[in-house]
Amino acid sequence: MRLRYTIAFLATIAWTTVEGLAPATPTGTTTTTCQTSSERTSDSSSIPSSNLVDFSLQERRKVLATFASVTSILLSSTESAVAETTSSKPSEFTSVGTQAPAPDGNQPFVTLENGIKIKDFREGTGDAAVGKNSKVSIQCSGRLLNLNGVVFYNTKNNNPDGFGALPLELSLGKGEAVPGLEAGLIGMKKGGIRRIIVPQDLAYNKFPDLEPKPMNTNDQRALDSVVKNSRRDGAILFDVQVERLK
Incomplete structure (x- = not known):
């Protein structure tokens, strides 16, 4: 102008x-x-x-x-x-959806049978690993790939008492979280950090009411602008750290 x-x-x-x-x-x-x-x-x-x-x-x-x-x-x-x-723009967001290249690191993404892509930044410790019916507490952020990585969810914002971010607690296998996130968590250990790219069919396009849910109106509006627009790819990028599991 x-x-x-x-x-x-x-x-x-x-x-x-x-x-x-x-x-x-x-x-x-x-x-x-x-x-x-x-x-x-x-x-x-x-x-x-x-x-x-x-x-x-x-x-x-x-x-x-x-x-x-x-x-x-x-x-x-x-x-x-x-x-x-x-x-x-960050290299991992220049390609939309599940075709995003691996971010900086020694290992590329691993593609699972269901189309989910995972990349471990830290393996975690201990013998216990997340299974299909595990209860986990995670720190998590969610980004919209179609909007060049706009954040629509972050547990760091869930800090009501000022003493630290409250983790998201999930019971896997009970339909609490979007299927793509649950599947991407399988195999993680305590302290592990993983990046998970979820195709839209396993994210909010078909499961709009499941966790992680946006915490405010602006974040919900950003998510809806992708999910409710058929011309946009609803692929989601999650960065996850496991705090506890059992």
Whole structure:
């Protein structure tokens, strides 16, 4: 919008300048008839009318050419800025949905049979691992891949007493959480950190009322803008840390 106003402003300046270079025609006056022929000859020989016309046309062309060059530079700068902004997005969000590449790390994503992708950042400790019927407490954040990673859920915001984020507690196998998150948790150990990419058919598109649920109206609106729009991919990226399990 600002670029439009700038171009319009420059166009006005260019047109005003061009008009100012045109030969002026006096108004409200009449050319005197008492001028002698010698005087008329002297005036016309000092500034030929053809030169005035040529000078005006040349200057008009210069002004318009300058305006065109400035406009071209402005448009090129804007396109470069847009391209730079697009290329600066985090690499894991430049591809939408389950095709997102692995974030920085030594291991790529592992694709499960159901299309879920997982990547472990920390293995965790102990012999116990999350199973299909485990009870787990997790710290978790959820991002919308179709909106370039907008966060719609984060247990760090669940901090009512000011003494730390309350974990999300789930009993797996009882339909409390979206199926894709439950399946992505299988095999994790205490203290483990995992990134899980869930395709839309195993997320909120088919299970809109399951955990993790957005904690405020703005986060719910962001989730709905993807889930309720058939033209958008509802794939979700979860970052999860297991605090407790049994």
